[in-house]
Amino acid sequence: MRKKLIWIAILLFIVTNGILVWMDDDGKVNRKAHVSDWDMTFEADLFDTVEAPGVIAYSGESYVYFDETAGSFQGFSLEEGNEINVGDPLFTYRVNDFAETEAFLVSELEKVNGEITAIEDAITEMVAYEIPRPTIPVISQGEEDENENISPPREPVEADLLKKQYLIEKEMELSARKEQALSIQSQLEELQSNGDTITVESPYQGKVKTISTTLSDPLIVIEDTKLVVQGELQEDERKQVEQGLPVHIDVSDSDDHHYQGVIEEVGVSPVDGAEITNESKYAFEVLFDDGEELDALLPGYHADISVILDDAMNATVVREDRLFDDHLWKLTEVGKIQKVPVQSGIRMDGSVEVKDGASTGEWILTEELSSVYADTTFVTPFKITKAPWLKLGDYENWKKYLIIGILSR
Numbered sequence: 001m002r003k004k005l006i007w008i009a010i011l012l013f014i015v016t017n018g019i020l021v022w023m024d025d026d027g028k029v030n031r032k033a034h035v036s037d038w039d040m041t042f043e044a045d046l047f048d049t050v051e052a053p054g055v056i057a058y059s060g061e062s063y064v065y066f067d068e069t070a071g072s073f074q075g076f077s078l079e080e081g082n083e084i085n086v087g088d089p090l091f092t093y094r095v096n097d098f099a100e101t102e103a104f105l106v107s108e109l110e111k112v113n114g115e116i117t118a119i120e121d122a123i124t125e126m127v128a129y130e131i132p133r134p135t136i137p138v139i140s141q142g143e144e145d146e147n148e149n150i151s152p153p154r155e156p157v158e159a160d161l162l163k164k165q166y167l168i169e170k171e172m173e174l175s176a177r178k179e180q181a182l183s184i185q186s187q188l189e190e191l192q193s194n195g196d197t198i199t200v201e202s203p204y205q206g207k208v209k210t211i212s213t214t215l216s217d218p219l220i221v222i223e224d225t226k227l228v229v230q231g232e233l234q235e236d237e238r239k240q241v242e243q244g245l246p247v248h249i250d251v252s253d254s255d256d257h258h259y260q261g262v263i264e265e266v267g268v269s270p271v272d273g274a275e276i277t278n279e280s281k282y283a284f285e286v287l288f289d290d291g292e293e294l295d296a297l298l299p300g301y302h303a304d305i306s307v308i309l310d311d312a313m314n315a316t317v318v319r320e321d322r323l324f325d326d327h328l329w330k331l332t333e334v335g336k337i338q339k340v341p342v343q344s345g346i347r348m349d350g351s352v353e354v355k356d357g358a359s360t361g362e363w364i365l366t367e368e369l370s371s372v373y374a375d376t377t378f379v380t381p382f383k384i385t386k387a388p389w390l391k392l393g394d395y396e397n398w399k400k401y402l403i404i405g406i407l408s409r
Helices: 002-022 098-128 157-194 388-394 398-408
Strands: 032-034 038-040 042-064 071-076 089-095 138-141 148-151 197-201 206-211 220-234 246-251 258-266 281-288 302-319 327-331 337-341 343-348 351-356 363-365 377-379
Touching: 042 206, 042 246, 042 281, 042 343, 042 351, 098 157, 157 197, 220 258, 220 302, 246 281, 302 343
Parallel strands: 032 377
Antiparallel strands: 038 363, 042 220, 042 302, 071 089, 089 197, 138 148, 206 220, 220 281, 246 258, 246 302, 258 281, 302 351, 327 337, 327 363, 343 351
C-alpha cells in the first residue's frame, strides 16, 4: 500500500510540474535547452540562373549576289573554304554600258559618303552630350510617420551605359560604311582605268562556304567565323531572359573549358511557330566575352548554358534545412537561444542567401525547437576530444607556463 502511494505521489509531482511549465506564460520557470548539434552561417557566392543546353556555331552567314543585267560574268577570284577579309576580290564581270555603270557607281559613292557624314555628326553630338546628374539630395516623406528621409542623388548609370552602347554601335556602323565607300571607289577607279571590267570586293570578313558555279543566287555564301552559342528556351524561361544578361558557358565533357559571355539576342517568335497544343520554344544567341581564348572550340561542340538572372557575391548563407519558416535559431555568445526572423534571398543547391537577420560566422541550431525555448539558456554536451588540455603540445612554451603556474601556487 505504501509503495503504491509513493508511485501516485511521484506521478502527481510529474504531472503538476508539467502543467506548471505548460501554463508558464510569464517565464517564471527556468528552462534550459540541451543542444547536441549546431552549425554556422558561412560566406558564399550564389546565383539565380536559368539552365539550358547550347551548341557552338558560327554567328551567321552573309550573301553576295550578281545582277546579270549589269554585265557578263568573267570569273571567281576565290574558292570554297578560303578565309577572306573585307576588301578581298570576289569575282569580276564586264559591264554592258560604261556610262550607265559609271553614273551608278558615282551615285552610290555620294550616297554612302552622305551616310558617313551623318553618322560622324551623330557620334560627335552624342560625345558632346552631358547626361544630367542630380546634385540636390532627394527628400521623401514616410507613409507611417512624418519623418523626412534624405537620400543622396542616384548616379544615372543606366544612361551612361546606353550612351556607351550607342557610340559602340555607331562606330561599327561607321566602319562598315567606310569599307563600303572604299569598295565602290575601287570599282569606279578600275572601271575608269580599263573601260569595261569591274572586280567586286568582299564587304564581309569570314570563310567562303559555297560558290554558285551556275551563277544562281546567292552567288557566294560567306560564313562569319566569329563563334557564338545558340540554344532554345522554354516558354517560362523566355519570360525571365533578356538581352544583356551575363552567361556561364561550360563546354560538354571538358572540365577545363569554362567561358563567360552575354545574351546577344533572344527570339520574339516561337521557333516552330505558335501552336495551341505544343509549348513554345524561343531561340537565343550568346556572345563570348572579349579576351576569351576560343582556339579549342569548333562549331558543333555542345555546351551547358547558365543565364545569370541575379547574383549575391560574398553573401551570408545557410543550408536550406537550417531555416524554419524564415526563422533561424541562433546560439548567442552569452549562452542564450534566440529565434530570429531573417530575410531570405537567392536559393541555390540547398543553400539560401540571408539578406537580413544574420551575419557570417554565427552559430545556429540544426533543428527547430518549441517556441517556449526562445531566449532560454542552452547547454552543450562535454566532448572529451575537444578538451584544451589534450592539445597542450599545440601551444608554444607550454612547459614554461605550466612551471610558472605550479610555482605561483
